[in-house]
Amino acid sequence: IIISDRDPKFTSEFWTNLYDMLGTKLAFSTAYHPQTDGLAEEMIQTMEEILRRFCAYGMEYKDHEGYTHDWVTLLPAVQLA
16 A cells, blocks of 8 residues: 555556556545645655665675675565664
8 A cells, every 4th residue: 555645646547557557555645634744754754764874885785694685675674664
């Protein structure tokens, strides 16, 4: 599920079709409810900071089993943060 504000770029026919093809559900935040938008913006800033720090340290990470991961493979973990 992707929660978005009602920005036209997320409600266009192109994006609606893409979400359908990918099996992604799009939900919208309540209109004129700045608290919800503020939470979303805070989460985006947190994700950006995590990725920024990760990239600053060489863009690779070795897990406890010795497997190397780059930022793309760790993105789901960042999203969960």
